[in-house]
Amino acid sequence: MSALDAGNEQVIATYNFAYLDEQTKRMIRRALLKGIAVPGYQVPFASREMPMPYGWGTGGVQVTAAIIGPDDRLKVIDQGADDTTNAISIRKFFERTTGVETTTATAEASIIQTRHRIPETPLTAGQILVFQVPIPEPLRFLEPRETETRTMHALEEYGVMHVKLYEDIARHGHIATTYAYPVKVEGRYVTDPSPTPKFDNPKMHRNPALQLFGAGREMRIYAIPPWTEVVSLDFEDHPFEVQAFDRPCALCGAEDVFLDEVITDDRGGRMFVCSDTDHCNRRQAEGHAGEQAA
Amino acid sequence: MSMQDNDPPLMRVSNLTHMYGDRIGCRDVSFDLYPGEVLAVVGESGSGKTTLLNCVSGRQHCTAGTISYRMRDGRLQDLNALSEAERRFLMRTDWGFVHQNPADGLRMNVSAGANVGERLMAVGQRHYGRIRETADDWLGRVEISHDRIDDRPGTFSGGMRQRLQIARNLVTGPRLVFMDEPTGGLDVSVQARLLDLLRGLVDDLGLSAIVVTHDLAVARLLSQRMMVMKDGQVIETGLTDRVLDDPQAPYTQLLVSSILQV
Amino acid sequence: MYVAVKGGETAIDNAHKLLADRRRGNRDVADLGLDQIMEQLSLAVDRVMSEGALYDRELAALAIKQARGDLIEAIFLARAYRTTLPRFGYTQPVDTGRMQVERRISACFKDLPGGQLLGPTFDYTHRLLDPALAGGAAPETPEVRDPDGAPMMRVSDFLGQEGLLEPAPDAADKPVPDDIARNPMSYPMDRDARLQALARGDEGFLLSMGYSTQRGYARSHPFAGEIRIGEVELEIAVPELDFAAPLGRIQVTECQMVNQFQGSAKAPPQFTRGYGLVFGQAERKSMAMALVDRALRATELGEDLTAPAQDEEFVIAHSDNVQATGFVEHLKLPHYVDFQSELNLVRRMRAEVEARTETHQEAAE
Numbered sequence: 007m008s009a010l011d012a013g014n015e016q017v018i019a020t021y022n023f024a025y026l027d028e029q030t031k032r033m034i035r036r037a038l039l040k041g042i043a044v045p046g047y048q049v050p051f052a053s054r055e056m057p058m059p060y061g062w063g064t065g066g067v068q069v070t071a072a073i074i075g076p077d078d079r080l081k082v083i084d085q086g087a088d089d090t091t092n093a094i095s096i097r098k099f100f101e102r103t104t105g106v107e108t109t110t111a112t113a114e115a116s117i118i119q120t121r122h123r124i125p126e127t128p129l130t131a132g133q134i135l136v137f138q139v140p141i142p143e144p145l146r147f148l149e150p151r152e153t154e155t156r157t158m159h160a161l162e163e164y165g166v167m168h169v170k171l172y173e174d175i176a177r178h179g180h181i182a183t184t185y186a187y188p189v190k191v192e193g194r195y196v197t198d199p200s201p202t203p204k205f206d207n208p209k210m211h212r213n214p215a216l217q218l219f220g221a222g223r224e225m226r227i228y229a230i231p232p233w234t235e236v237v238s239l240d241f242e243d244h245p246f247e248v249q250a251f252d253r254p255c256a257l258c259g260a261e262d263v264f265l266d267e268v269i270t271d272d273r274g275g276r277m278f279v280c281s282d283t284d285h286c287n288r289r290q291a292e293g294h295a296g297e298q299a300a
Numbered sequence: 301m302s303m304q305d306n307d308p309p310l311m312r313v314s315n316l317t318h319m320y321g322d323r324i325g326c327r328d329v330s331f332d333l334y335p336g337e338v339l340a341v342v343g344e345s346g347s348g349k350t351t352l353l354n355c356v357s358g359r360q361h362c363t364a365g366t367i368s369y370r371m372r373d374g375r376l377q378d379l380n381a382l383s384e385a386e387r388r389f390l391m392r393t394d395w396g397f398v399h400q401n402p403a404d405g406l407r408m409n410v411s412a413g414a415n416v417g418e419r420l421m422a423v424g425q426r427h428y429g430r431i432r433e434t435a436d437d438w439l440g441r442v443e444i445s446h447d448r449i450d451d452r453p454g455t456f457s458g459g460m461r462q463r464l465q466i467a468r469n470l471v472t473g474p475r476l477v478f479m480d481e482p483t484g485g486l487d488v489s490v491q492a493r494l495l496d497l498l499r500g501l502v503d504d505l506g507l508s509a510i511v512v513t514h515d516l517a518v519a520r521l522l523s524q525r526m527m528v529m530k531d532g533q534v535i536e537t538g539l540t541d542r543v544l545d546d547p548q549a550p551y552t553q554l555l556v557s558s559i560l561q562v
Numbered sequence: 563m564y565v566a567v568k569g570g571e572t573a574i575d576n577a578h579k580l581l582a583d584r585r586r587g588n589r590d591v592a593d594l595g596l597d598q599i600m601e602q603l604s605l606a607v608d609r610v611m612s613e614g615a616l617y618d619r620e621l622a623a624l625a626i627k628q629a630r631g632d633l634i635e636a637i638f639l640a641r642a643y644r645t646t647l648p649r650f651g652y653t654q655p656v657d658t659g660r661m662q663v664e665r666r667i668s669a670c671f672k673d674l675p676g677g678q679l680l681g682p683t684f685d686y687t688h689r690l691l692d693p694a695l696a697g698g699a700a701p702e703t704p705e706v707r708d709p710d711g712a713p714m715m716r717v718s719d720f721l722g723q724e725g726l727l728e729p730a731p732d733a734a735d736k737p738v739p740d741d742i743a744r745n746p747m748s749y750p751m752d753r754d755a756r757l758q759a760l761a762r763g764d765e766g767f768l769l770s771m772g773y774s775t776q777r778g779y780a781r782s783h784p785f786a787g788e789i790r791i792g793e794v795e796l797e798i799a800v801p802e803l804d805f806a807a808p809l810g811r812i813q814v815t816e817c818q819m820v821n822q823f824q825g826s827a828k829a830p831p832q833f834t835r836g837y838g839l840v841f842g843q844a845e846r847k848s849m850a851m852a853l854v855d856r857a858l859r860a861t862e863l864g865e866d867l868t869a870p871a872q873d874e875e876f877v878i879a880h881s882d883n884v885q886a887t888g889f890v891e892h893l894k895l896p897h898y899v900d901f902q903s904e905l906n907l908v909r910r911m912r913a914e915v916e917a918r919t920e921t922h923q924e925a926a927e
């Protein structure tokens with residue numbers, strides 16, 4: 007039967023729970039299990055076309071679709087926020103294809119799909135963080151060939167990674183990589199944390215939650231199981247440092263969080279507010295206030 | 301440094317053959333290389349000398365024959381039996397490879413300091429200051445001015461690039477260095493300076509080397525022993541001075557006599 | 563007081579309503595029917611079917627309508643639907659020798675059994691805009707070949723008889739083909755997987771890559787051995803039956819390039835093949851595919867690798883327009899967080915430079 011026979015309105019009803027067919031979900035779950043068994047190793051998987059474009063989160067969406075069940079509660083963020091357009095679009099996709107409950111509260115979610123941030127609220131055991139990954143290969147911009155990077159991983163030839171950091175220090179006096187900052191997972195694989203700011207790297211280390219990474223266009227899945235060692239690459243005399251902001255959030259007064267710069271008027275006025283909207287709202291509800299709070 | 305008759309060989313090559321389909325790359329080549337010895341392989345282009353170099357340096361598989369290497373623990377190891385990981389480790393620690401074109405052996409898009417430091421980082425050194433110090437020291441030894449440490453090789457002259465490539469190879473203290481026409485493509489005056497430098501380093505460090513060249517003057521200056529190749533086979537071998545002063549094979553005689561006597 | 567931007571959800575809804583309105587256009591103009599697209603824009607339908615990797619004319623027509631004529635968007639729609647369909651099995655290899663041919667030409671032989679058959683081609687038309695077409699003039703009734711005519715032997719089979727042309731790979735060597743939609747691609751690829759990737763590769767990209775081989779970037783001395791367009795029978799092996807069960811017929815375009823080859827360490831001098839097979843009538847795509855297929859066989863045939871078209875990773879990794887368009891367009895998505903990090907870094911570096919300059923000036927004074 008052609009999909010058209012059902013009539014345009016009902017087409018979506020002919021899709022499986024969470025869009026993907028069960029065969030495909032099993033294939034993805036096998037890749038996930040392998041990824042969990044070999045932390046930080048990029049497992050090739052037969053990525054499917056999804057109804058959103060490549061580069062817009064198809065890897066993360068496939069991972070979420072493969073693990074989500076009717077009892078899950080899903081949170082989707084982009085740039086730390088629940089209300090950015092792509093986060094809304096993905097959340098609506100899962101609402102429509104699974105009917106599961108969604109939430110914006112980090113603590114209440116069983117699955118959190120994210121692009122570019124790790125929530126400020128510490129995750130707990132049993133939660134799963136699903137990252138959308140554009141380029142899973144941390145060596146890609148040093149060596150464009152897949153055949154060569156595969157060998158480099160197999161033989162742990164990671165000297166070239168430090169060459170890049172050496173160059174940063176030689177040129178700038180400090181390491182000038184600010185996001186997608188490479189990490190070594192469980193002392194073995196050098197891994198790309200996805201384009202999260204390096205501010206979030208320490209959160210990956212011994213995190214009680216399961217961290218899953220999906221790269222749809224590049225057809226790779228990798229994982230960091232709970233409590234895994236995740237070390238950001240550095241030099242002994244130039245240790246890894248996270249970004250520091252010289253002021254608290256203007257709305258909730260939080261310090262030690264990642265701030266977005268917001269331009270407030272056309273005379274160059276600007277303010278700094280939490281990139282994690284849930285964290286900011288919760289703090290405001292608890293009575294914390296920054297200098298520009300209502 | 302002189303080699304001693306009772307030293308065991310560092311590398312032993314037996315009946316090495318490499319075929320390109322039906323065509324011979326090199327055939328039935330055998331030789332021993334002793335610690336501290338420099339062996340020159342000479343011949344015209346197409347004589348099989350580069351094929352031989354690529355095979356013995358593990359950059360190319362050979363069709364038949366064996367290559368054994370004395371590891372640092374004294375054991376003679378068949379190189380074909382090494383895993384890819386062990387082979388690559390050997391290549392970046394105990395061996396060096398100097399290409400004719402420095403761009404093939406350098407990272408052209410990173411600084412001179414990083415080029416020299418890369419091997420140190422590859423074997424696990426993680427102290428920026430010390431890596432830089434070592435790189436700086438090596439730049440000095442190959443006569444590159446210290447204020448060029450943060451410049452990219454693209455801004456270097458041909459001779460400087462070649463010296464940088466040599467420093468990059470020697471920084472891990474290898475015991476064996478392979479060189480493919482190391483002075484090819486350089487001006488005559490630059491060649492002389494580079495050969496001088498190379499001879500000094502080889503002596504100071506007690507390096508063994510296999511140098512492929514079509515230039516008999518390079519062989520004369522650098523090597524104690526030489527092999528003459530033609531059509532993929534070794535046609536004459538012996539002490540360098542003997543082969544050059546009293547060539548036995550007609551082809552070697554032709555080769556030697558074709559050099560302008562000054 | 564500053565309030566963080568909200569209401570993204572409403573904005574999306576409104577944008578999509580506007581899209582639907584613009585897609586429909588002026589309501590005084592009749593709505594475009596899928597039958598009109600299938601019948602009158604059939605080459606667009608063919609392209610969506612082949613690069614969407616879904617042989618369904620009606621769905622392809624719907625995709626074109628929904629995409630407002632943007633064929634890459636339509637291909638994307640077709641793929642995203644196709645990917646959810648269960649895989650029942652693989653058909654038997656199609657026998658293009660038994661094709662019901664509508665067009666068949668060879669640039670190698672002036673005449674051959676079955677003759678040259680031009681079919682419905684743009685070739686030899688003068689590219690003059692035709693005002694009569696705008697007025698909806700009815701075309702004359704064409705002469706057509708007897709649809710039950712005898713099968714035409716392939717040019718490659720004539721050449722193969724003399725041993726001048728390398729034999730086609732034997733299907734028995736690989737009874738179960740690779741399936742790039744089910745298995746992750748990995749390099750180096752086998753030719754079956756590579757051909758699958760090329761078959762759904764972007765027509766424009768393959769055209770340019772094929773063209774580059776003609777301009778000297780991995781020149782392969784190609785001759786259009788044969789191009790044939792027509793319907794072929796699909797059959798599937800059913801374990802319960804002794805014979806292969808027919809599934810129906812599909813239209814395909816096949817191009818066999820014949821390339822002069824001097825021989826190498828790995829293969830004797832002979833003509834070699836480049837192969838293209840595409841759904842529907844898609845002559846340009848099938849020819850480009852055949853050129854690129856031949857170029858990508860460089861390693862197998864022992865040729866020097868000198869040009870982009872011979873670089874399997876480069877060609878295959880960048881040939882899929884659904885992947886390419888997604889990633890290029892994803893630059894529209896917010897990158898606030900990364901940009902913020904870079905902003906801080908650039909500020910810090912500028913401050914450092916300024917501080918250094920001031921120190922120098924003070925020292926100079």
